Amino acid sequence: MIKVPFRAVLISLVALVAIGGLVVPNLPTASPNGDSASGACTSSGISLVVDFGSDSKIQPVIRCVRGLDLSGWQILEQAALRVEGTSEYPKAFVCRINDWPSEIAEDCMGTPGLTGGSWVYFYSKPGNNGWQRSPVGAATRKPLCGEVEGWLFVNQITGDQKFTSPKIEPSPFSCK
Numbered sequence: 001m002i003k004v005p006f007r008a009v010l011i012s013l014v015a016l017v018a019i020g021g022l023v024v025p026n027l028p029t030a031s032p033n034g035d036s037a038s039g040a041c042t043s044s045g046i047s048l049v050v051d052f053g054s055d056s057k058i059q060p061v062i063r064c065v066r067g068l069d070l071s072g073w074q075i076l077e078q079a080a081l082r083v084e085g086t087s088e089y090p091k092a093f094v095c096r097i098n099d100w101p102s103e104i105a106e107d108c109m110g111t112p113g114l115t116g117g118s119w120v121y122f123y124s125k126p127g128n129n130g131w132q133r134s135p136v137g138a139a140t141r142k143p144l145c146g147e148v149e150g151w152l153f154v155n156q157i158t159g160d161q162k163f164t165s166p167k168i169e170p171s172p173f174s175c176k
Helices: 006-023 072-080
Strands: 034-038 046-051 062-069 116-124 149-153
Touching: 046 072, 062 072, 072 149
Parallel strands: 046 149
Antiparallel strands: 034 062, 046 062, 116 149
């Protein structure tokens, strides 16, 4: 029997785990409710538009999410976006999408104030013109097939300014 020192075995195991972490890709987890694809939906599903705002160089994200009875929050997750809530409302108030804003700009400990920037939630239904600001949060709203969900990061809003809407025009449709 060959005796291998414990330290050598331990170092080898740590090296294998480290190499495995580099080789295995980070795959998004699948949701049992459906799937998503790049681009807006055209015949079924719920379209999602995420506009990172005028202060960001990040391109807007447009996804078609297919699934039933999903909340606005679940649609973000289904679209394989990294969504983070606040400490107060971890799965209700959207603080960060795909790491925007940065942790330096917003710690997400409490509800972000409008003076530092915040995500604003919009929707568009078939028959409506343009974007409507959602009166409820992402955990509560459950859009129907053909609707468009929109998110816009608005930086430093003061009392006399109005919310703009995502720069991508929505294209809701009626599902058959």
